[in-house]
Amino acid sequence: EVLRGLPVDDLLRSIAFLLTSLWEITLRYPDGRGCLDGVVALLNQHVAKGDGDPRSLMVTGVWELLWQRCNQCLGSPEGSPPEYSAEWSLLSGEGLVSLLELSVAAFSGEPQWFVPQLADSNSLFLSSVSTILTPMVLAAINKNLPSRKSLNSLINHSIHLLCFPFSMELDDNLSTRVVDSYHSINIVSKVTAAVVFYLPWGL
Numbered sequence: 001e002v003l004r005g006l007p008v009d010d011l012l013r014s015i016a017f018l019l020t021s022l023w024e025i026t027l028r029y030p031d032g033r034g035c036l037d038g039v040v041a042l043l044n045q046h047v048a049k050g051d052g053d054p055r056s057l058m059v060t061g062v063w064e065l066l067w068q069r070c071n072q073c074l075g076s077p078e079g080s081p082p083e084y085s086a087e088w089s090l091l092s093g094e095g096l097v098s099l100l101e102l103s104v105a106a107f108s109g110e111p112q113w114f115v116p117q118l119a120d121s122n123s124l125f126l127s128s129v130s131t132i133l134t135p136m137v138l139a140a141i142n143k144n145l146p147s148r149k150s151l152n153s154l155i156n157h158s159i160h161l162l163c164f165p166f167s168m169e170l171d172d173n174l175s176t177r178v179v180d181s182y183h184s185i186n187i188v189s190k191v192t193a194a195v196v197f198y199l200p201w202g203l
Contacts, residue, residue: 008052012060015039019065032144034088036069037095044102047109054106055113063106067124070099074128077136084136086144093144093154096132100157107164115164119177121184129158133190138198155194162187 018039043062046052057063073090091099103125107114117123131137132154142151165178182188 008046008056009060011042011046012056012062015043016060016062016065019062019069032088032092032094034073034091034095036091037098040066040091040095040098040102044098044105047102047105054109057106058113064124066099067128070096070128071124071131074131074137077131077134085140086137088144093141094146094150096141097145097150097154097157100129100132100154100161104157104160107161111164111168115168115170115178116174118162118165119174119181121181126181126185129161130185130187130190133158133187133194135190135193135197138194142198151198152200155198158194159191162191 019036043057043066047054047057057066069090073087073096075084075086077084103114117125120126132141138151138155141154145151145154162182165175170178
């Protein structure tokens with residue numbers, strides 16, 4: 001295991017520094033990889049495999065920084081020209097799938113820490129998931145992924161994350177805020193379009 005023997009706190013501080021200090025990228029990574037794909041894979045090993053506390057992502061600021069970079073990668077599709085393309089040198093399509101997989105693991109491990117972000121339509125996390133499910137962005141991601149299976153995983157992870165509040169007993173205030181935030185970003189129509197156009201009928 002890559003993380004075995006490494007002080008996790010030091011690792012997370014180093015990742016936070018990297019995400020904060022990342023300069024303009026001039027190198028092109030091989031095979032369509034983004035420069036942060038490896039960082040996300042390392043964090044997946046830390047959290048998704050059950051080796052680490054998902055709260056450490058929040059406490060160290062790594063979670064917020066990851067979604068800042070994801071937001072930077074995706075850009076703003078509204079008003080973009082037809083040839084919209086994400087900044088794949090930051091995160092590739094596979095990197096986005098891995099980031100969503102990491103998020104599902106974090107939500108599963110500590111839902112009370114992460115679910116409140118779904119109650120704020122202005123949170124970087126929710127706005128990024130909403131952007132990923134935008135038809136123009138999904139089409140661009142689809143071109144960057146090696147297989148339809150990867151696209152299915154990306155959509156399924158996104159939907160899984162959005163459904164977390166409905167699998168928990170939330171207080172009325174938080175539940176109302178989640179529903180209001182979903183309504184404000186038109187998330188239901190985006191999910192419906194993604195399922196209809198991309199997921200196999202038998203899924």
